[in-house]
Amino acid sequence: MRRATIALLLLLGACSDGVALDGPWRLVETDIAEDRTLCRDMGDICVGDQLPGPMVYGAGWDKSYVVLVRHPTNDSGGVDYVRSEYFYVVRTAGEAEPTWRAQVHGPFTEQQFKRETERLRLPPLTVWPDSW
Numbered sequence: 320m321r322r323a324t325i326a327l328l329l330l331l332g333a334c335s336d337g338v339a340l341d342g343p344w345r346l347v348e349t350d351i352a353e354d355r356t357l358c359r360d361m362g363d364i365c366v367g368d369q370l371p372g373p374m375v376y377g378a379g380w381d382k383s384y385v386v387l388v389r390h391p392t393n394d395s396g397g398v399d400y401v402r403s404e405y406f407y408v409v410r411t412a413g414e415a416e417p418t419w420r421a422q423v424h425g426p427f428t429e430q431q432f433k434r435e436t437e438r439l440r441l442p443p444l445t446v447w448p449d450s451w
Contacts, residue, residue, distance in 0.1 A: 338446060339360075340378060340380050340385065340446065341380045341385075342410075342414060342415060343359040343360045343361070343414060343415045344357065344358075344359060344360075344380060344385050344414075345357075345358055345359070345360050345365065346358075346375060346378055346446065347365055352374065352376075353373055353374045353398050354373050354374070355373060355374055355375045355376065356370065356371075356372040356373050356375055357370045357371060357372075357375055357378065357385070357387055357408075358370065359414065359415070359419075361415075361417050366417055369420060369421045369423055370408065370421055370423060371387060371389055371404070371406045371423065371425065371426070372389075373389070373392070373398070374389055374390045374398045375387050375388070375389045376388060376389060376390060376447065377444040377446065377447050378444060378445075378446045379441075379442040379443050379444045379445045379446060380410075380442055381441075381442040382410065383409070383410055384407045384408065384409060384410060384439070384441050384442060385407065385408040385410060386405070386406070386407045386408075386441050386442055386443075386444060387405070387406050387407075387408075387444070388403050388404070388405050388406075388432075388444060389403070389404055389406070390402065390403060390404075391404050391426070403429060404425060404426035404427065404428075405425055405426065405427040405428070405429065405431070405432035405435075406423055406424060406425030406426060406427070407423075407424050407425065407435065407439075407441055408421050408422065408423050408424075409421075409422040409424070
């Protein structure tokens with residue numbers, strides 16, 4: 320997992336492509352949707368360590384959380400388009416610093432995520448690939 324994250328960071332390079340969410344948060348991909356991931360824009364590199372990776376297909380945010388949904392990989396390393404996993408990241412001061420460590424919660428099923436959304440008042444998923 321760590322090697323895949325490092326490889327993805329090297330492939331991503333600068334965060335000029337993709338979709339800006341809020342603050343340092345971006346959705347980026349190398350050249351295909353299956354590589355789409357959440358990262359933090361540090362200017363000359365996207366930091367994605369500890370963040371849920373490919374294939375992210377929806378995201379949202381508010382001042383307290385970044386939420387996302389992804390299709391996980393299957394046993395052969397391809398994208399499992401049947402399943403969806405939901406996550407949220409707790410936003411804190413310092414999230415724009417390269418050494419900041421994300422507090423990632425998940426994966427959740429859709430039902431579990433609905434309960435977390437009600438409990439924590441998580442923001443809705445508002446950014447979808449069709450809106451890029």
